[in-house]
Amino acid sequence: MTVDRALGAGALLLAALVCLSAWKYGIARPNAPGAGFWPFLIAVVMAGLGAALAIRPGRSPLQSTGVNSNWKGFWIALASMGFFVPVLVPLGYPASMWLLLMVQLRWVEGRSWTTALLVASAAAIMSFVVFRLLLHVPLPSGILPLPRNW
Amino acid sequence: MDTLAPLFHGFAVALTPDNLIYVLLGSLVGTVIGVLPGLGPTASIALLLPVTIGMDMVSSLIFLAGIYYGAMYGGSTTSILMNIPGEAASVVTCIDGYQMARQGRAGPALGMSAFGSFAGGTIGVAAVMLISPILAETALKFGPPEMFALLLFAFTCIGSLTGKSQARGLLVACIGLLLGSVGTDEIHGVDRFTFGTLYLQDGIGLVPLAMGLFGMGEILYNIERREETGSVLKTPKNLLPTRQDWKDSGWPITRGSLLGFGIGILPGGMPAVASLLSYAVERRMAKHPDRFGKGAIEAVAGPETANNAATAGGFVPLLTLGIPTNSVLALMLAALMLHGVTPGPLLLFKWPDVFWGVIASMYIGNVMLLILNLPLIGLFVQLLKVPYRILSPLIIMFVLLGAYALNNSHIDVLATVLFGVVGYLMKRFGLEPAPLILAYVLGPMLENNLSKALILARSSGMSIFITRPISGILLALTFVVLVYPILQWLIGRRAERSRSSAA
Missing domain, CATH: 1.10.287 (Helix Hairpins)
Structure with a gap:
């Protein structure tokens, strides 16, 4: 087909x-x-x-043969994003984004534990601070205890 | 003088400290996007659209326009240094640009590409400035039948010109039209395709749709088709072209400017089409066409000029008729709508700050890019050394963050992921997502004008479109665009048959 x-x-x-x-x-x-x-x-x-x-169909087949297809990475990436949506509000942005980035960096991109921990932590915290404090986007804090004026 | 006074007003708008920062920021962000392979201007503008909601209307458009033409400047860098196009419009630059780099002439290639981009961009903006007021005045005379016919013509061209198959392109565009019809119907107040959900009553959001199709779709595709480039990058030393280079590039730059602008104002006339066409023209006009593919500087200068001129040209139908000619401009149209501006012929008269401010900012942006781009080449080379395996998760973070920030709703995040899967599937099976997004944006305008025209026509019905001369001509042109590929196919088949019978 x-x-x-x-x-x-x-x-x-x-x-x-x-x-x-x-x-x-x-x-x-x-x-x-x-x-x-x-x-x-x-x-x-x-x-x-x-x-x-x-x-009058063209000739490209439905099952295109993927050269070096990284299916494992693809499904892990998709599943982690699917997991991120329902946990975003209950867990809060920093925790859920940290988890998502850890999975992406460690298991999808194959980075070392140290790199994954460093990049995920820095990116999750910095984006939360910039968007919540500077751009006033009400990102959910969830399980993270925050001062009242945040 | 009639044009100069509003242009000076435009410069007064664009030269405010805030807007100058946005021009600089937009141009630099655009250049970085153009430099980085795997993230085109459409995806990036989709990602940054939520950020612009908090901005002033003029500033947001200045910022987005900066990203667009900045990406055209930056796209050549990876083409020349790594043989990987930063974005679609720089594909042809790879051919001779990379050959020049291999011969140790990356510097002149980058330098000429920057100058060509500057010339194309500046000449293009000047033409936008001269043509737009005339076109807007003419479009003011258009009623709903003429607007419908014009939009239908644009829609058909877009469906036909993007991608390899006209039927596929038009089918994808039809899906975009359907998505655009979801929500409460403006004229009758009837909920369409909402499945009883409150979320769909306002229609499908453009930002989740665009971010999903272009941003998330691209990322998922790159994850599945991971390819390591393994290229060794060095910062080129001498960026100045020789006297012979200037001599060889003079006419290609002039031709590229005119050709690019002409392509840019046509519906479906994307910068990538302009650069491809410019390459073909230069090769045909060259005294030594055998040099092409082996490091000819005119093969870099012409296409790079043409894609920037086309970028500027696309602003003519966007700002005067409210018709985006490609997916990036569709997102800019959405940005205008998010700020309550109705794009169309009245924009020039009701919101002169927007029109002339953006035009002036483009002049300033082009100068900024020429001055900044060459000294920053070393920085861009360093940027290209950051592994994509680190950048990719960060891009995912920004996509999801942007989707949430739009309405503080996790349903928008879910919609972005779902459209991401759709975008991935489209890319995997060779379907262009651009007609979908353009049709999604044009759809409500098409429907609105069709309904108004039919109400206006009353008993005469559809004949109103043929009896009025302008709409009649536009519909005839639409018919030609639709029928031309079929005729071409029939002629080709007949020629093939006669060849085989002769053999």
Whole structure:
């Protein structure tokens, strides 16, 4: 299966779903287009393009062979970012960012423990201080005890 | 004189201490971004967009514009010294620039590239200044049908010119249009594609979308496709080109300025297209085209001039019509909108400080870059020695921090990560994210003008677009852009058939 064929099939499916939704929003009103008119128009064009790609696809295969693909690093990076989102507020910015940077530097980028500890600590603390104190961005402090005027 | 008085006013705006600092900061940040491979101006502007919200409207645009043209200056450094383009517009500079470096002539290549960039940028800004008021006056006569036809033309060009396949580009652009239609419909007050969530009622945020697609997507791609360059960098000593170099580069710089500006004002006319075209023109016009690819200085001077002139040219449709011609300018349009400025023909008259201030800042920025860039080459070389394996986690930190800082919402952070995955997948499968972001920005404008035109037309319906001359011409041009590749394919197929039958 080629990228174009997969893309064309996906576009046709999406266009069908959008058409259904657009119908519900209302396509036309007296002397004026309805709220669904624009998405309907986009879906029609999308369906045409999707069909064109599915019928006359290019040659690039869907499974492109990655030379030196670092899948382990990729998944660890993605998982650490996925973990960062829910813990940002309860753990606070400094702790969650420190954790994220440690994982990135140590296991994704393969830096030594010393470098990872130094860079992660410095970056997490400095960015917190700059953004919270100087730029007044209310970054959550979470488990970190902070003075009242911070 | 009509142009000079507002330009002096623009200089008064740009020369305030705050704005001078933003010009300097923007140009330097842009140069660093251009120097560092793997982080283009689009990703960087997306990352810095939240920072500009707290700034004054004029300052934020001056800062972002500085990043844009600064990146064009900086992009050549890595191309010449490492054979790795700092950003897309410097790809062709690698060919002869790196060859010059191998022959021990990195200094003249960097010097000529800086001068060409300065000339292209300055001539481009002068042309912006002269053309924009005329175009804005004309655009004031446009009604909703003309605006719709113009936006549709721009949209089609963008979808067609970016990437290898027109259908792919247009399909990606359609997805951008769909994303732009999420949220409460302005005319009817109906919630579209919100799935009952409060977060989506205001639509999908541009900043998480852009930071995800360009910033996070790029980082994830680089993590997956890790490549070590292993290049040994040395600071070049003599940066001044010889008399012969100047002689060889004079005409390429002149042609590059004109060509680059012309490309820049066209929808989809990205600096990368301008530099590629300039290389092709110079090669065709050269007395000794065999020198190309072996270290010809005109092959560095022309493209580097053209990409800077195109950068300036892109500001014409942005500031006069509110139409961004590439993804960087789409983000600048978003920056204007975040500050409550409605880009379009009225911008020049309602917010002259923005227009003329930015123009004047570009003159100042170009001079600053010429003065600062060459002495700072040594510093940039040192910067290139910082391992990307340290920089990459720090960039991730800034992306996530910027996403949170926008609305103090962790949902924006989640959206950025999700769009990052989308951006990664697009890059992996050869889909350009630029048409998506441009369509996302242009979509609401297109819909608004289409609805207004149809309400205006009442019973005559769609015929309003054909009966009015300007919109009719623009729609005909749109049709030509759409049909041209199909005709080209048909002609090619016929020629191939006749060749095979003759054989």
